[in-house]
Amino acid sequence: AQSVAQPEDQVNVAEGNPLTVKCTYSVSGNPYLFWYVQYPNRGLQFLLKYITGDNLVKGSYGFEAEFNKSQTSFHLKKPSALVSDSALYFCAVRTGANNLFFGTGTRLTVIP
C-alpha cells in the first residue's frame, strides 16, 4: 500500500532563511512523487515532481526537492524563504493508477 508522511504539521522559518518541509514515503515499486502548495481559499498548485533521473528536482517559485531512495524521503527545500511562501504544502505519491495519495500537509509560516 502507498503512504506518505509529513511529520511536521507546522514549520516556522524567518524570512531569508532556508526552509525545509519534510516528506517520507512508502510505495511498492518506483515512486512518483509530487509537491503541491495550497493558499487560503484556493486549489492546489503544482510545484514539482520526481519521476526518474536526477535526485535533485527544481520546480516553481525557487523550490526544489531532493529524492533520497535509501531514506525514502522527498524533502522540499528553498534557499531563502519569502513571506509569500507562507501556505499549506502537500507531498503526494502517485499510485499505479492516475490518482494522488496525499500527505496530511505542513503549514509553513515565514516570519518577517
Add this chain to the structure above:
Amino acid sequence: KAGVTQTPRYLIKTRGQQVTLSCSPISGHRSVSWYQQTPGQGLQFLFEYFSETQRNKGNFPGRFSGRQFSNSRSEMNVSTLELGDSALYLCASSSEKTSGNSYNEQFFGPGTRLTVL
C-alpha cells in the same frame, strides 16, 4: 490556456438533499479527477474519469458518483447528503494518455466548498 474551473464555488445544502458539482478541465485534458478535502481526513481521492469512462475509484460510498461528457467536462453527484460530507471538493485535470502512465502533473481548480446543515 484557461485553468480548471469549478462551479459553484460555494454551496449550502441540508441533510438528505443531493448536490451536483461541475468541473471544466483545461482545454485538451482528457483526465479529470475528484478529491475531497476535510480538516479531519485531509485530501482523499474520489474517482478519475478518462474519455467518459470511470478509470479509478477511491474508497467512498455509492452515494458519491460522477460522470464525464464528451467535451471532458465532469460532474460529481452526492446523494442523501450527510453532515460529514461538508468539505472542499477539488477537481483536477491532466493530459494523461490512454495508458495512464505518462505521470503528468494534475492541475487543480479552486474547489467547491459544500456545507451540509
